Amino acid sequence: MLVLAVLPAPATAVTVSDLYSVEVPVSGTNSSALAQGYSKGLARVFVRVSGTRDVLDLDGVQALLADAESLLLSYQVLRGSNGDNRMSMTFGAVGVNQALASVDAPVWGANRPLTLAWVAVAENGVRRLVTEDSQGQAAAWSDAFSRAARERGLPVALPPSDVAGNRELLSDIWGQFAGSVRKASEGMERDALALVRISRSGGQWRAGWIFEGDAFSGSESSVSAGSREEVANAVINRWAEMYADRYAVAAGDVGELPQVEIVLRGVGSVADYGNATEALEEFTPVVTAGASSVTGDQLTLRVAFSGELDQLKEYMALDARFVPAEEPGQKPSTTGETEDAAGSSEQAFESLYQVLYYRWRPEPVIDNNAGG
Missing domain, CATH: 3.40.50 (Rossmann fold)
Known part of the structure; x- marks a missing residue:
């Protein structure tokens, strides 16, 4: 071929939305069988996220696999029609990335x-x-x-x-x-x-x-x-x-404080910009939030956060002003745009965490003098 x-x-x-999720067969539901399942699942995620099967041969990886449960976000044991057990699990993106960096492995977002x-x-x-x-x-x-x-x-x-x-x-x-x-x-x-x-x-x-x-x-x-x-x-x-x-990003560039890009559409004024940034900064997981680019009514923010990305997304889900939006499809580009597009794509590919897309919905303005 x-x-x-x-x-x-x-x-x-x-x-790739399910990069840190995996399903493996397990021999049972006792603690020993589950621990083996966690380890097998994390090994597959390590290969996926590092981009190389050689990661499993690095010094320190076996110790990480033995403690796989500490990186687990959720799991569910599924029983098949033939009586076999399978375990579906999701590991924390930040935890996995930092674990790989700790053994000097590359991290591919x-x-x-x-x-x-x-x-x-x-x-x-x-x-x-x-x-x-x-x-x-x-x-x-x-x-x-x-x-x-x-x-x-x-x-x-x-x-x-x-x-x-x-x-x-x-x-x-x-x-x-x-x-x-x-x-x-x-x-x-x-x-x-x-x-x-x-x-x-x-x-x-x-x-x-x-x-x-x-x-x-x-x-x-x-x-x-x-x-x-x-x-x-x-x-x-x-x-x-x-x-x-x-x-893939070298281990030394992973850093202890993860960062994610949030693309926010519908930011039509300076007030919207200030309110959106302030809202993010008030979320407990957010350490810093600042604009990285503005195009029309689209604001791209780079947000440094603590904990797992899912925790930040949960906070945003509680604020009705942040409305989840679909990831845009690819658009054709003119020859003059090619160089800039290629540069931005390189940055996107090297970003460790998924880009989050939202639409900003400002709070309605209430006129206290209306009607009266």
């Missing part, structure tokens, strides 16, 4: 690049294009890549199903003709574009890839694996480690 990845501009981070993967598979003499709603054998490949990407916390998208029968496009993917695939990708959200071809040789699947663009070298890498699940895992692992090498 050959992968050609190209970074178009501008790039926009995708927030929740804002990550979205890879649009065009995957062509040659199997049993037939070539197929893998799409988001694939059927038959192509669906098995779609599922394998989706599971692998979810495990590593890597946003990966497949093209829509309406291109599945495009034989010309399939040939272009197989032949690594990136130009036509870029054109076919217009209007599809992505930060990276990947052309993938998969074939079987000597009883194994062989995977090789080349990355192009400012962010990557042109050197070729390859892996071989015995099953579709193993080769999908191997490819996604390499992609995750490549991105982490570029965007």
Whole structure:
């Protein structure tokens, strides 16, 4: 399999909302079984957040895993229809990040690049294009890549199903003709574009890839694996480690006081700006709050806080002036905007915590003289 990845501009981070959540099988509900489950779950989260499987070999990590319960925010034991127990758990983002930093591990935040993967598979003499709603054998490949990407916390998208029968496009993917695939990708959200071809040789699947663009070298890498699940895992692992090498924050830069960006829309006056900032500063977890940029009625604040991010979000939920807003989708940019957009995307990818989006709803002004 050959992968050609190209970074178009501008790039926009995708927030991985469940980066610190995981589900693992457990042998029972006694304290020993639960402790083993906590440890297994935290190990997977460590790999996801550091961006590398090598993190588990660092000095001090086993001690952190033995005390995994101290980083736990919540858990639930689920009983399956076959009687097996599984435990769903969520760890605190701040606690996990600082634990990784304490053993000199890198920390890769929740804002990550979205890879649009065009995957062509040659199997049993037939070539197929893998799409988001694939059927038959192509669906098995779609599922394998989706599971692998979810495990590593890597946003990966497949093209829509309406291109599945495009034989010309399939040939272009197989032949690594990136130009036509870029054109076919217009209007599809992505930060990276990947052309993938998969074939079987000597009883194994062989995977090789080349990355192009400012962010990557042109050197070729390859892996071989015995099953579709193993080769999908191997490819996604390499992609995750490549991105982490570029965007993860060094342990020394994590700091003891976490910071988060809050994008606040509807700030239409100096009074709104002052009231919104003052409201944030009154929340117990907030240490400092200050503007980092203003665009029209949109105010971006950088907030330093103590404790976990969920605690700050709970305080904001109690103040009706902060109305949760959806994260904006990617927007096309003119050539003149490319440089600024690329710079802002770098900052977004290197931010440790998800960007929070709200709309400011000022308190109504009551006229005491009305009616009278």
